[in-house]
Amino acid sequence: MSDKSDQQLHQEKMQKQKEKVDAHIAAADLERGIAILMTGNGKGKTSSAFGMVFRALGYGQKVGIIQFIKGAQDCGEADYLSKHCPSVELIQMGTGFTWNTQDKESDIVAAQRTWEAANAMLASAEYDLVILDELTYMLGYKYLDRAMVINAIKNRPTEQSVVVTGRGGGRELREIMDTVSEVKDIKHAFKSGIKARKGVDY
Numbered sequence: 001m002s003d004k005s006d007q008q009l010h011q012e013k014m015q016k017q018k019e020k021v022d023a024h025i026a027a028a029d030l031e032r033g034i035a036i037l038m039t040g041n042g043k044g045k046t047s048s049a050f051g052m053v054f055r056a057l058g059y060g061q062k063v064g065i066i067q068f069i070k071g072a073q074d075c076g077e078a079d080y081l082s083k084h085c086p087s088v089e090l091i092q093m094g095t096g097f098t099w100n101t102q103d104k105e106s107d108i109v110a111a112q113r114t115w116e117a118a119n120a121m122l123a124s125a126e127y128d129l130v131i132l133d134e135l136t137y138m139l140g141y142k143y144l145d146r147a148m149v150i151n152a153i154k155n156r157p158t159e160q161s162v163v164v165t166g167r168g169g170g171r172e173l174r175e176i177m178d179t180v181s182e183v184k185d186i187k188h189a190f191k192s193g194i195k196a197r198k199g200v201d202y
């Protein structure tokens, strides 16, 4: 039988854990904005980005959101922000999914016009947090020049954080981001025939 009580063992384990965490915290001494990529095939990329929007708003920070692709379908989070958070700058590309519009030329024009707004946010120290939702598809379809996008993200103001969402994105984009999270698709309700749900899926 062990001489130590469960409580003692637990306390020792937690103490070791605390020392590890404290050491990591002490080692992270850079203070600057963070570039985050939320990618992968699972559900949760855009909703994670909007989670960060609410965090930033909690501290009175200035938030800019650009939604590539979205604009043609309902989107509860965007509706809420435009009604209740006038300080948030929200710009939507306004075309539907590319497989709906099936018009490459007009999609390219829309993507480039939307990029101008994104680029202006990335150049402005006024914004603490910039969300570039579904940007990766614009790179995948070659609607936007990859080097141009990467340079704008790299050269943004030091204090500004940026969140890019969307599947894929490519190696070069991953390399310049500070945090890259891949949401894995284990299963999705839609594949069992459950309809997309208001307030959950859109």
Ligand code: ATP
Binding pocket: 041, 042, 043, 044, 045, 046, 047, 048, 165, 183, 185, 188, 190, 191, 196, 200, 201, 202
């Ligand atoms: P969310 O906006 O819910 O965080 P997401 O941004 O990760 O999702 P997108 O690829 O942008 O995913 O697609 C948005 C919509 O597609 C949502 O309605 C979401 O539930 C659905 N979706 C996401 N991943 C899958 C999947 N693996 N299979 C089927 N539908 C999916």
Ligand code: MG
Binding pocket: 045, 046, 047, 134, 165, 166
């Ligand atoms: Mg998304």
